[in-house]
Each structure stands twice: as structure tokens, then as C-alpha cells.
Amino acid sequence: MKRSYWVRSLLCTVLVLVSVFSLIGCTAKPEEVSSPGEPDESSELVATEKMTADVVVIGAGGAGSSAAVTAAEAGAEVILLDKNAQPGGTTAMGGGLFGADSALMKERGEKPVDTDALFQDWMKEMVWKADANLVRKYLDLSHTTVDWLLDRGFDLEKVDPVQQTHTTYHGYHKYNNNSPSETVGYFKKMLAGFEEQGGQVLYETPAKGLIMDSEGAVLGVLAEKKDGTTIEISAKSVIIATGGFVADEAWVAETLDGVFVASAGLLSNTGDGIKMAWDAGAAKRGEDVHLLHVTKVPGDLSSFEDTAWLANTSLAYLPITPWVNASGVRFANEDLIYDRALTTNAVVAQGNFIYTILSQAMVDTLEEKGAAAVGMNENVAMGPIAEVAPMNSPWTNLNAMLEELINQDVVFKGDSFEELAENAGMDPGKLASTMAKYNADAKAGKDAIFGKRKEHMVALEEGPYYAVKVIPTNLCTLGGIRVNEDLQVVKNDPNNYEPIPNLYAAGADAGGLYSSHYVLLEGGAQGWAYNSGRLAGASAVANALGKEIDLFEK
Template identity: 25%
Template sequence: MGAEAVDLLVIGGGMAGLSAAAQVAAEGGTVALVEKAERTGGSARFAGFVWTAPTVEELRRVNPDGDPELAEALIDGFADGVAWIRSLGVECRPPVPVLGFGRGHQVDTHHYLDTCERLIRDRDQEVLTATWTRALLTENGVVKGAECLLPDGSTRRIEAAWTLLATGGFQGDPAMRAEHIHPQAAGIGLRANPESRGDGLALGRAVGAAFDGTDAGFYGHLMPAGVSLADPARFVDLALYYSEHALLFDITGERFVDETMGDHLTAMALLERPGARGLLVADARVHREWISASYVEGIPGVDKFRLCHRAGARSAVAESLDDFASMPEEWGYPGAVIRDRVKEFNATTGGGAPVPGRLLDGRPLDEPPFYVLEAAPAITFAFGGLPIDAGARVLSADPAGHRTIPGLLAAGADTGGLYRRAYAGGLAPALVFGLAAAWTALGGTPASAGH
């Protein structure tokens, strides 16, 4: 390698990439970070909680089909990740429950991301924004850096002992969503950074990386159908977390999922229904206890139904269940069927068993008025990507060759294997495996690491 070689070249400046680059810089290593957007941060700027399952056993319970090695590495590395955030002077608030099974910390992600970038620059290491990565450099099957396109149109070869792919996944590309998630995924909303269009996946596969993602699913939420998500403030403001306590009907008027298992899981299920849209039905009790209430401790509650209505969502308040029979024809739902299904559901809560079941909230929806809102899935990131080991080394697609691709790392949403149709945090794995990539590039493990 030439004189310009760095210990670690990071492609992508989000949670994973900035964490890795800052850790290498803090340890006295040399690093260059390349980000194609005008500023660093990526989708992490839209998030505010670093959380995951509290134990490996709990993670395996909610995510039984995920890679067990990665599950263990995530849980083992979480405390060190939180300690790293705090070591930079960034507030990491006391732990609170998340999604009923998880545990995590509210973090000022803007402060964290900007602090990482400042640390890198203060150590006289490079951060190149508005810079595209054209291709990885290889020599005898070993990744040696990348060829980049600078803002002025010139090209630059950056040589590196290790190269980290951390470009944020492929959820910003409709064609890749259709290919790797579901044909109807091409048209769903995007509640993430639009720059994440599969760059890391393409770069990795071009040098022989495997792809792990068949039927892996995605993380997202139900959002009001037909409402623009161009304003990132809407990613959380309009997310229909309360769906876990409502009933969801597809365009045939039937329930098809246990809504109580989690809005993020319901979003995956709705994507596979006709039209990938459905009607959420809640009653006055759900409106009082959930629609207007706080979703996570410490975050003030807002009336999401009202916010969605003001945003132009298809919505209505019905004074009685019988009003469903006069649902506007242009909505495309059989209102009378949905009325009957709600009545049947309420009857089963008195001693029967609704189908699908309602494991975590079996109470009836029988207190008028009824709040009706059309919902659709929106994606934050896909679970499919480049498979890695616990040290963030990318696995090879060639079973006869190396298990890993020498010199190549991946972290964050560019990776696959950790989650499979289940979810236990997005920022946490980006942080943990970003730091793991840094320690791999540095040639060791932190003194406090579990293994």
C-alpha cells in the first residue's frame, strides 16, 4: 500500500460509521471517513433511543431465527457502547423499558454524531462529505481501500488496511425494496435517510460478499396511508404505535394478525396483504389510554389521530358501530363486514378466543365513539444485508474460499443476519458493531470486552 494508507477507511457517516471512525481516532489510529451526503449523521439523526433486549435469552425469544453469534455480540457489547457514548460527554439518560421487552437510553443523537465527527477532525483525521465511493480496491482478494469521487469531480484512491461499509442499508431504493423485501415494498413510505440506496451492499457484493436477506423482513411502523413523509418530523409524530391496542382490517374487511405483538411486526404483515393498506379501528378507551398517551417513558404524549387527520389522512370518527355500514365507497373497504367483525371480536372477549388471537390486550373495543384511520407500512431499514461475524468482518459468498473477505468490514443497516422478521433496536447494533469494526481494525479488543 502507498504512503496514504490509513488503518480504517469508513464508507458512510451514520451511527455505525462515525462510531467506528471516532473510536479508531481516539485510540491514535489513522482513519478516513467518506460520506456521500452533504453532512454526516444519516438516519441516526431521526432517532433518539439506544436500546435492545436486556439479555441474550430475551433477544433469542423475540428473534429466534436471527444469528446467535451476532445476538450474543450485541448484548455483550451494549454496556460498553453506552459507556463509550458517555465517555464523550454525551448525555445518556437512565434506562427505561422499550417495546415491552427491551431496555434502553434516550440519547441526544445529534450531539453524539457531531461529537464523533469533531473528535475525528480534532485528531487530524479526514472526514470527506459529498464524496461518492465508486469501487473497492482489491489485491489478490484482499480489500485495500476504495476509489472515491470528490465534490470537484476528481477521483481519489484511499488505501486502507481495513475498509468499513456503513452506508445505511438499501431502504431508499424502491427497486431493491421490491427485490429483497416484497414486490409491494417498492411503493411504501420511507421513514429514513433517502440517501441509503444500497451502496454498501453493491460494493460488498462486487468483491464477493454474501447476501443474507431472503424473507428477513424490515423494521418500520404503520403510518397514515397516503400522507407524505418528506418532513422527517413526521417519522415519529405520525407513527401509529397505538395500533397494538386497536384492530387492523385489510381491504377485504378481515383481521390477519395479532396486533398486540407489536406495531413493527404488524407493518411487515400488512405489506403482504392486498394493496398493502388497512383500516385501524380504535374506541374511546384506546383513544384515551393509548392514542393520546406517551409511547415511551419521558416522551410527552400527543393525539396521533388528530395529527394524522390534520395531515390529510383518510380518517373518521364513528358515533356507533352501525355507522360503519355507511363507510364511503371510495375508501374501498366493506364497512358492514368490518362492523360485524368488531362486534364478533367484542363477543369473543367475553369468554371465547378471537382469531387471530390478542395475546397482550384482549379487552373489547366497545366504548363509542370509534376512531377509524387508514394505515400503511413505512420502512426505516431492511434486515437483509451483508452477513458479518462478531468482529464485523464481512462473510464471503464463496464457500470454498475464506470465510471472511480479508480487509472488509460492515456495520449498521448494511449488514444482515442479526434480525429475521423481528426487531430489538437499530441504533444499538449500529453502535456495537461499529465499535467492533474499530477494534478489529486496531488489531485488538477493548479491555472491558466480554470476550
């Protein structure tokens, strides 16, 4: 059987007997090659090292590490690749995961989450455009995965929901630390056990392409070491878990109708695995789903090192200020701020940015006393940050920081709403009308348009006024490759989504868990990373060794 090598990369750099070309989907031909289409004869990549494994996993984040460990514990010879110098990926940047049951829940006297009810709510929220079998398997396996992680070196604590709107299902398990670097340490512990079982981890060794035969079956992976050495890894199963494409902001914008969203995820997450799968003929799914997760005020406040966060972060988390779009029209109930995903979705729906409007009196009170003195009656929490917008402590340097941001065209100021609109590029008539209605509703104690709680309807009386630009950010993307219920990557044929032999995907690369948006479940994406990794690892072992693994056996 002849082989062809499909490689998707920006620069295929090999120093030994290699011709280098920066082509998307370049085809490597070390010997006589048979491949579909008409490949460019000049695009060649020659392997200089050869390795073999039962399973190769591309990506050492939550999904990839879980897949590798699952496969190794089942007796497979496993090689785990990552382009970074350490494991964890985007998963290590999160606060915790959803688990339906755990020893920690039992210690607190909590009953397991009703995953039958959660399944129905999930599918209803996704209007049944999600893959029901994937959702079901994820939720069923989530009864065991927290304990599985605890047994492999993770330190977790069961906590009440951090975001106030996520109270229906109480399965949030927080990493017992306040630093992503400590979570990386958990991954290192788990992978130390993986290596003791014979698994190999190759850091700073990005995959460059999939090895395929003339029939379209995946036979392994081409990777490149830090020193430029190319490795040809022959494998019976390959799992793609490269963390999505959040760092490719232009690609993200294409999937969001052109709206620019700043990446808050890993700079290394550029969609490598998704591109490889597509080059291999995989179907697409969920490319437009994102974990739009945090809003912020842009601008450089490095000269205010100790207090910059009060302007860059806290100002974006005030439910007591009205939000308006670039035209000057209010568009949402600002109490959405108690759910980061809802907030960021609402901002993205308006375009590249929105404005939060404050009066000088509000700014002065925040600087002197904190948000409670302005009228905010409930704290906003975010992950390890217990109080995002300080309630009863001064927002030191706020006036000075706003003046600095005015110089950067991030904040605009005006003595009247009309002047404020002129300076910020809004429609003066629309902003004046918006604020007249908002102030009238605030004085009446009722938000007649969007229903914000009356306590947070604070009138903006005398000027001057500030318009503070707020932008959306994206923690990670949530799809791209279509998989079936066994995490097998399937061919791009809607008449029959037949699996591509020997190829699997998990985590943020695998689409199907959502419709067009992230689920309203705290820790949902993190839980999917670990659970989908375990599922993919089990499927890959069944394919490679003919050995079935029952992850659901208690």
C-alpha cells in the first residue's frame, strides 16, 4: 500500500534533504507517492527519525492528556505531542470543571447532579442541534471524572457556583489554587504517572501533518522537534486535541460575521489540528462556537501598575451603569454581568465594542468608597477573583486612569450627553434619547425596557459624563471537526458521515456539543475537555488493540 503525507502548516522547516515551502496543505513525498488530486511536486518533507506507537495524541491540554493517560492505562504504547514547553493548554487557564458526582460532593452531603434532567435542558437550550449522543456520553461519564482526576494528582475542591446565574446544577469543582501555574503542576503529576507506564511526552514538538495511505486511512503523524528534526510516527490510532484556534483572531472574526474579538487564550492555539483534519477530508462542525467569556476595557495603564485592573477589568463589570452600542442605543439588561458568557455574547452582538456610561459623581464615589456606595447591591465573582468590582474599598486612581485612557481614545468625556456622543462618535440624538429614558426609568424605579433590578437603575444626573469602551474577549473556540459518538473524525459527506479510519478528535477541536453558543453550565467546557479525552482515548485503544474499555463501569 502506498503512502501519501498530508501536511498543513505555515512553514515546513526541515534542514536535511528538505525543500521548504510555505503552502497550506503541502504534501510530503519521501518515496513514490500516490495521493488524491494534483499535489505540488516541489512541496516535499522528508522524515529524518522514525518512531512507532499504538496511539499518538496531538496536544497535551485537558483533552489530550486525558486521552493519553486513558490509552496508556489500557496497555497501549502512547506518544503525546505538544508544541508548548509544558502541558495543560487552555484547560490550565480555567477555574474548574463540571462533575456530576464525586467523593468531594459526598463529603459535603451533596447528592449527584440529575444528569437526566440536565441532558433534557442541554438539548432544549441547543434546540436539538447538538449531538445528543455526545452530550449524553459526556454527562454520564462526568459522574466519575472528578474522582479520576483526583486519583491522578489533581487537587480540586467542591464549591458552590461561582457565577451567580449558574445555580440549577451544582457540579462545579474548582482547582484548589489561585494560579494557572499550579494547575499545570497537576498535569505534570498526572503525566509523570503516564511516563512511568511507558508513555512518552514530547514537548516543543508540534505535529505538522497526518500520514495517510491512498485509501484515506490515517497511519500516523509527522512532527517537528525544536531543533528542526522531523519525526515520522507510525500509529494505529491518532487523536487530535490541539485546543482550537482562538489565537487566530482573523479566523475567529470570519466565524463571527467580521466582529473582532481579542484572544484571551493561548497564543499557540492556532487551529493546527483542525486544519490537519480538514486536509484529510474531515467534515466541519461547530467552527462558529466560541467561549466568549470575558469583557474588558482596553488601553495601556502600565504606569498605574497596582491599580490598572480597576479600570481595565472592574469598569467592565458594573451592572449599575448603562451600556450602549456604537450608535448610543442601550441594548441589554446590565445585570447580565453576573454571567460572563451572556455578557460577552451581548457585547459581540453589537459589534467590536460597546460603551459603559458613567457620570462624574459616580466616578468620584467609586474612587472614594467603592461600588456599593453608588448603588451596586451584589458582588460580581469570577473564578478565583472573589470581588471583580470592589464593593466597599476605594477604586484608587480612577480619575487619573480615566484621563490617561482619554489620551488613548479608549474613554471619551463630555459635559452633556450630546457632547459625549460627538466626542465618542455616537449619534447625539440617540444617546440623548437613550439616557433620557434610562434616567426616567431609574427615578421611577423600574427598567421598562429590559427589566434590570430597580436597585441597579442609578440615574446619571449632572455631567460631565464618561463613555468607557468595553471589548469582548474569547477564551477558546469550541469546535471545528465533526466527530461521531465515539469521537471518530468523519468524512465530509452529509449523505454518510463515515469515519476516517484511525482518526479521532477531542476537546476544543471536536464539534457537536453545542448549537451556536456555549452552554449555561459552569465548568462545562473544562468538563468536556477531560471527558472527551477519556472517551477518545478509549475509542483509540479499541481501534488499535481490539480491546474494549468500559469507562462507565463503576
